[in-house]
Amino acid sequence: YVGGENNQRSLLTWSEKAAAEAEEVAAISCSGHGRAYVDGLVSEGQPVCECNDCYGGNDCSEFFHGCSADADSGDPVFFEPFWMQHATDSVVVTSGWHRMSYKYYKYVDSTTMSIELESYIRKLHSIAGNAITEGRYMVFGVGSTQLLSAAVYALSSENSSSPSNVLASIPFYPIYKDQTVLFNSENFQFEGDTNSWQSNNGTNNMDVVEFVTSPNNPDGELKKSVLGGKTIYDHAYLWPHFTPITGPSDHDLMLFTLSKLTGHGGTRFGWAIIKDKDIYEKFLNYIELADMGISKDTQLRVLKLLKVVVEGDGKPLFEFAYNKMRDRWDRLTTVFSKSTRFSIQQRHPLHCNFFNETRLPSPAYAWVKCEREDDDDCSAVLEAGKIIGRRGSRFSDKDRYTRLSLIKSQDDFELLLQRLTELVSLENGSIAKM
């Protein structure tokens, strides 16, 4: 048997050098507080450690004591240990001549999308039980980021003399607005909050395209359409680790992203599930004309990752991620329970079909409210306590709110918890100091 293994090894010819390099770089010690990468900055011929926030030195062993906890971005790095544990099944080896063509296959319609990958995505939704895909069309995008604007384009009335009205419910993800403003199209314009719109317009002007983010970013709420017109369901966070899956989502247009499923934010990949054929065709036309489709290298990597995700009917990945998030929420709520100055969103238990158990949601973000009347700039209050969040006004809400990211690295979370504990401990003894 050992002989057999050696035989296989000796067959490797052109891929061995690169494989050895990748393993060598991965083995560089960064004290558990950083990583070296094959495409990293190089010093004296060696890739250098890239340290986590607040760590430094050649091997990232040095902690910067006065450092602020950065809980600003939604960088989903908390999945990293899972992928290190599944190294053998998740590594991708790409030959120099892999998929050079713009197209995958000659005899099918959707030539810039991998059929293999599409079938794994359908399998994944069936396992997770979070979306209906039977009889639906699928389009890939450069992250769900690109799909947001493709969706607005596809749903807007092209030949109308007046533009479609794009709306979302406060608090909402700022990119919806930013993209609509950036593209400044004659077909659509951003009109802000659904509730204000409804008060002002009633049901008079129903040429609306409504973003429904469920679970919501920033606050994790399960949302429904307010206006009942055309909707874009942004389901970036609709996975068992963030929210109980109560049943498959069954909307006309649903968006998902790899980033919040596996943690690969740097791999720009998302997908849309579309009921209507005309909308699908407009969608596909948008992606192909804007970009000529999604990088084949990216699709190959996503395929490899999803093959791991669907192993064991999704249990290993979703359990890893849920346990991580639950642990973080348990520790977070303990800290906030000692505070009257700061509160976080209420969470309500629901039955999760995937885990077959009633569970609390464990959202990607804490939506922090500063309760004292004077603390109307909550981000400033937190920053004084060395915590960097994302201010409420970025989500078109009051600055009395701040979003804290709970999905970054363990180092980031530990420091966040430490700074929060310090801040809350000041409430009784030393309010004057703040």
Add this chain to the structure above:
Amino acid sequence: YVGGENNQRSLLTWSEKAAAEAEEVAAISCSGHGRAYVDGLVSEGQPVCECNDCYGGNDCSEFFHGCSADADSGDPVFFEPFWMQHATDSVVVTSGWHRMSYKYYKYVDSTTMSIELESYIRKLHSIAGNAITEGRYMVFGVGSTQLLSAAVYALSSENSSSPSNVLASIPFYPIYKDQTVLFNSENFQFEGDTNSWQSNNGTNNMDVVEFVTSPNNPDGELKKSVLGGKTIYDHAYLWPHFTPITGPSDHDLMLFTLSKLTGHGGTRFGWAIIKDKDIYEKFLNYIELADMGISKDTQLRVLKLLKVVVEGDGKPLFEFAYNKMRDRWDRLTTVFSKSTRFSIQQRHPLHCNFFNETRLPSPAYAWVKCEREDDDDCSAVLEAGKIIGRRGSRFSDKDRYTRLSLIKSQDDFELLLQRLTELVSLENGSIAKM
């Protein structure tokens, strides 16, 4: 020494299985008329051969005799043999936890772009001598396709009450128009041909954004700005294998793409070289808001490929590609020299600084003209002769012209040449048959 090699081999742990799989798939024989891929369609647990056009059967050994030569798309697959020859240096091994973050580095501005990659691109231009990069900014895009619309956005007047006028010179690449129409922005509109515009407007309205494609797609001409306003230099084909490099291009905004440099069309990657800081910032904002940057997997692969490209000061790659293109042009001109019915574009020798020799250009496409008065639909004439080209009206020119792609696989080119030879041989003997 052999012992040393074995030692290195035994060190491989998590990457060996994937490497062995990649080599196994690459070794599947498809008779030289197809390829099997690790993400290909699977039959009985084995990836199947994906055959070149006009070939079929399990191992692609079957030739379909009545098959038309497809010279429509600009799929740059003629580079494939080069990458097979450089397998060891061009293979990429990507760990499951590689670059999960949205960002590369913490302490620099351009956090979604690889600094290592950017430095190799600068080195490449310095070697090829085709563009000035010193003191210029750089932005990556999802192919140069995405950069086209980013460039129009960045150059358009944002706050003007009237939109900027986007123009190009006939014959021009259709995507310029298609994208501008698709985005239907209030900031810009497509106004067609520069020469017609100049006749109608003189120098009255100079809020223009002009695409200058040099060498031009479809006809390979070196072009200059007609209107002298704001310009986007599309330099997709400005490489020594397509045109003599007479000196470095030195324009305010220049676009390049991996696709026509290395043949990796499926790897959506392009870059812009930008003189002005404000334009650069608008550009970067566009890319980050539209997509949150370019996939890290793609950037890693491009880095690996460019490391091979700059080896030997670019000689191996550029000589391979130039020899291939020159051979194709030699054989093509021989066929067309026997025809009075069909002509192709004139080519003029120029001194190439890269090869240090006076050479004829060898453009990516033949721009075929049907000379007979009756043959005003040249694509139809060619199609009757079993040749599929791209009709002149796609480039806003007359249908008396057709573009034939010369950069596809060797099989595609051989069949194209055969069909052209058959068609031309009919001119003297058997005109009636056509």
